[in-house]
Amino acid sequence: MLRLLNQPWFTSVKGNHEAMALDAFETGDGNMWLASGGDWFFDLNDSEQQEAIDLLLKFHHLPHIIEIINDNIKYAIAR
DSSP: OGGGGGSTTOOOOOOHHHHHHHHHHHHSOOHHHHHTTGGGGGGSOHHHHHHHHHHHHGGGGSOSEEEEEETTEEEEEEO
16 A cells, blocks of 8 residues: 555545654654554565655655545545
């Protein structure tokens, strides 16, 4: 799923799980992330973990909300 960030047609928001992962990387305390499903990360081999880290770091620059207007109707995509 994280690899979708590399696709030019894909847009995402920074959700709560991505925020928890980033917080775990920054503080070294991943308890909240692990309790919320982050244990998948430790099932990866070293190169896959590095790829996941590189992709997760892209979420630093993503918004929490995206607004889309279609046929004069506004839709909000939020975390």
